[in-house]
Amino acid sequence: MPELPEVETVRRGLQPVLEGELIARVRLNRKDLRFPFPEGFVERLSGARVEKLSRRAKYLVGELSTGEALIMHLGMTGRFLIRQPGDAAPQQIGEYEYATGGGDKHAHVIIETSRGAEVTYSDPRRFGFMLLCPQRDLEAHALFRNLGVEPLGDALTAAYLASRAANKKTDLKAFLMDQRVVAGLGNIYVSEALFRAGLKPTRKSASLALRSGAPSAHSERLVPEIRAVLMAALQAGGSTLRDYRHADGTSGAFQDAFMVYGREGEPCLRPGCRGTVRKCVQAGRSTFFCPACQK
């Protein structure tokens, strides 16, 4: 699931457990996820202090006292569980809960801190991964160097979108999904942001480009809606599909606020609109929109 709000929610859940703490032990239950674990992964983590846990796009980055950075990506189904000393069962802080019964056969990485907290990474589909990279090389890393702007940062402006949209032949959906343009949006929040902005996902992204030297009205409309939907989702603790739970046992709640995502055939929720939410497939992914509100 994890788009920016969910990854950030996970980061906030992990931060108090990992930040400033020593990694005492690491266990791997397999040798790869999407990619093989780095050479000497366990040894390079063991004994390191996690100085800082940050997020860039949909990546979590642990800055280690060894000078290396631990890069983590949740893929589609990655989640973290935390067990504090004395806890009977681990508490989930993010992502899918496939009904795995008692034992979690997808618990691929277990990190134990010197205080005895246990952080487990579980990921049924194994599209997630963990890599190590020297901190000073992070920005130049293949995964990071082409990333676009953070949507909640100052760099996302109507003028920026307009300039990136110029001469593009893709449609709006693909344009906003492209991590090289805006880093952190995914399938759900692109649908939601375009709905809020009243823009049809199949519209050409070039319609955002500069008009007589100024960003188009569409571009001006889109930027605040992208921010608003992400902020609202963060506020709600992210979205939950299936039985997602936070460390404190509460759920992310933003899925209840979806205006279009997953609502094919249901009435449009914009007051006064009599439209019906439609689904189409773009670039192999489902897109939801209201044909009446989105032009």
Added chain:
DNA sequence: ACTGTACCCTGTAGGC
């Protein structure tokens, strides 16, 4: 250089 498709992997939902 760009754009669309196939694919990585497992689990679930829904039709029959």
Added chain:
DNA sequence: TGCCTACAGGGTACAG
């Protein structure tokens, strides 16, 4: 109940 198919929030490799 089982079997089958389609689909799932990610990103990448490749063909055109």
